[in-house]
Amino acid sequence: MKQIVIPRKISRLIDEVLKGSLDRGEILPHMLLVGPPGVGKTTLASYMAENMGTSLVRIIGGAVSKPKDIVSILLKLSPGSILFIDEIHRLPSAVEEILYPAIDRFEIDVLIGKGKVKHISLSPFTLIGATTMEDKISPPLRSRFSIVIHVGDYEKDDFYKMIDLYADSFLFTPDAKDYVIKISRHTPRRLILILERLKDFATTRSIDLIDKEHVEMLLEIIDYDTEFGLDRRERRYLSVLAHMFNGGPAGVKAIAAAMGESVSTIQEIIEPSLLADGFILLTSRGRKLTAKGWRFVS
Numbered sequence: 001m002k003q004i005v006i007p008r009k010i011s012r013l014i015d016e017v018l019k020g021s022l023d024r025g026e027i028l029p030h031m032l033l034v035g036p037p038g039v040g041k042t043t044l045a046s047y048m049a050e051n052m053g054t055s056l057v058r059i060i061g062g063a064v065s066k067p068k069d070i071v072s073i074l075l076k077l078s079p080g081s082i083l084f085i086d087e088i089h090r091l092p093s094a095v096e097e098i099l100y101p102a103i104d105r106f107e108i109d110v111l112i113g114k115g116k117v118k119h120i121s122l123s124p125f126t127l128i129g130a131t132t133m134e135d136k137i138s139p140p141l142r143s144r145f146s147i148v149i150h151v152g153d154y155e156k157d158d159f160y161k162m163i164d165l166y167a168d169s170f171l172f173t174p175d176a177k178d179y180v181i182k183i184s185r186h187t188p189r190r191l192i193l194i195l196e197r198l199k200d201f202a203t204t205r206s207i208d209l210i211d212k213e214h215v216e217m218l219l220e221i222i223d224y225d226t227e228f229g230l231d232r233r234e235r236r237y238l239s240v241l242a243h244m245f246n247g248g249p250a251g252v253k254a255i256a257a258a259m260g261e262s263v264s265t266i267q268e269i270i271e272p273s274l275l276a277d278g279f280i281l282l283t284s285r286g287r288k289l290t291a292k293g294w295r296f297v298s
Helices: 008-024 041-052 067-073 095-107 158-168 174-182 190-205 212-221 232-243 251-261 263-276 291-297
Strands: 031-032 056-060 084-088 107-113 117-121 125-131 147-150 282-284 285-287
Touching: 008 041, 008 147, 031 041, 041 056, 041 084, 041 125, 056 174, 067 095, 067 107, 095 107, 095 125, 107 291, 158 174, 158 190, 174 190, 174 212, 190 212, 232 263, 232 285, 232 291, 251 263, 251 285, 285 291
Parallel strands: 031 125, 031 147, 056 084, 084 125
Antiparallel strands: 107 117, 282 285
């Protein structure tokens, strides 16, 4: 089974939920995974499916636009399987309505005539939702998750374990490890991406021991900022907000148009880490640079 590093603060809860369900011969309870992009929500759902010995069916909330789409998916689920809906906050309300009886009693209600409803039984399944925007989930849907897990908030030891897990045969000096953790901005997805590129870098140069200078050289190659680990689009966002909108406040549609990006890319890929790291603020009037954001673009 593939090894993963689970944040220490939630590892005990995950272990108890898995063990309890296995010992009782029950499916996992419905749960919601909350956290910014790249912290391991999808990986955690896959890990739970592997441990339960069941299949994982993954869909994206924004891609399920019609009730018939979710009905087709639900009817094909095998007993005990996990339906993982990423970006669950993007589900249309009509699709949510189909999900409610499916979650509550493993049935779907199909209208077969004027005022007549047919109840179709489903195989028992677990719904795991993942979201970067918990506040965007409707109260009726959120209330149906018996467990809400905030993924993230990794400790430094968690990242050391991650480096050891993904480094393969490559060795790192202590300062290189600390630097990789810093410029990954405590995000597992970024850390793994940087480690993969570091292994390529070290292989082509026959380097056995990776030090901080090697990491800095790689960052220049992949166009990452060497102080904070900001990628090109994140730096562009801060520059646009500073120089085209005088630091804000500015609306997301205006920023997206200025950058030539979609609103969803801005909201779900670029902004979450900038918000978490304190470069920008969301105000009632729009996006605004913080003092840290101004220092970066100055």
